[in-house]
Amino acid sequence: MSQTDPLKNCKNCSRRNNIFALLNDEELALVDQHRYEVTFNKGEIIFKQGSPLTHVACITEGLAKLYIEGLNKRNLILSFAKPVQMVGGPGIFNDYIHHFSVAAIEETTACLVDTRIVEGLIERNSIFACDLLKRANQISIDNFKKFINLTQKQMNGRMADAFLFLMDDIYGRNPFILTVSRQDIADLTAMSKENVIRVMKTFKDHQLIRVEGNLVEIINKKELVRISETG
């Protein structure tokens, strides 16, 4: 499955985030010297909400979830991170605290880069800074959509959204192997896991999706989009 790519250094890395193309060789070498490549087992925490923010992560393999630990042990999944996404934290330039947790859903490899290095680059390379600002803005825009999803749609609409999101943005293929649990989908859609199962059943009964174990296929995308849009 994975290539025989040694990921030896940032300059030749085939799994690096686009943002690093904005750095010159010297800057890239600096990043390279201050990164740690770590592989996390399924279920392991990469960043823990409330802990000091010392590194940002660049996911090179696997899949991780970004989630807020909320009230009464309930979580809210903000998003997932797959290769080659960068998972920073809004704590940068602020309180240097992680404001959400990140955990590996599958076995996940990440390069951890010292935030001080990132900050140095922001200060000396304005193109890099602009790109980070652009990314922060894009996350904001995505959050607006999520706000409407979660507060103005009911369960069917939220679930339709979730499946379209998983297919298009996370797994990027149509029959896909669902590596996230029902509870994760519940945390993503802000509903109970029981209702996740129930809505999945109605989607199955209405021939919108096909579910066989962990294999999920979107059969009627058009209708799912309609459900997602009408709430």
Added chain:
Amino acid sequence: MSQTDPLKNCKNCSRRNNIFALLNDEELALVDQHRYEVTFNKGEIIFKQGSPLTHVACITEGLAKLYIEGLNKRNLILSFAKPVQMVGGPGIFNDYIHHFSVAAIEETTACLVDTRIVEGLIERNSIFACDLLKRANQISIDNFKKFINLTQKQMNGRMADAFLFLMDDIYGRNPFILTVSRQDIADLTAMSKENVIRVMKTFKDHQLIRVEGNLVEIINKKELVRISETG
């Protein structure tokens, strides 16, 4: 009410956002040359969601609401902007579209600054850029709290939050004159206006708040905080 401050130019402006202190005289003069001071009547739209983003606004007087226009004519208020807040838009560096609307709740004066000027400053002044990034990050952090409020608390908790927010962050005094409508509070807490009224009544009955017309006083802040925290 308002000072005899002519707001003549950015350099001497007593109502300018802290971020402009990071600019030198030349940069500040550039901003000054490309700003338009406009007063909006109550109810008027300052920025309209979906329209091109050409300017950012610095509120110098009054109060505005930032809201997403969602499904079925329902709005979600993200936040309010009072003096001396800057209201940009995450569309900067992205699609140059407004992703939320901004409307005056009271008569509101704002300086509109060309985004191209702001972008130029970001590129040439890294301290300015870092501060903007910091602000974008802070908005993200605030949004996380909002996510938990809206998805994991029920009506009483959300309303308690709303009143504490209005007192502490928006009006900044205790008996305060509520210039936002019941519908606005509904849009802020993602509930129906009828239920806003009902919960306000129970808060009144339990001696948590005092309401007389538009005048609201928080009587039992401690209990409101408790309700907010327990959901």
Added chain:
DNA sequence: TACATGCATTGATATATATCAGTTAGTATA
């Protein structure tokens, strides 16, 4: 004065969703 308009309010009702209790099935562990 009479009328329209918009906001605040109230009560009755419908409904979306969570919770609880329990079953099943698959997987790991002793």
Added chain:
DNA sequence: TATACTAACTGATATATATCAATGCATGTA
């Protein structure tokens, strides 16, 4: 093999919340 454990699933019930319909109460307007 037996046991424990977790995740998936199901049905019954409780409850939070929205919706609907109506009323009052301002404020402005013909």
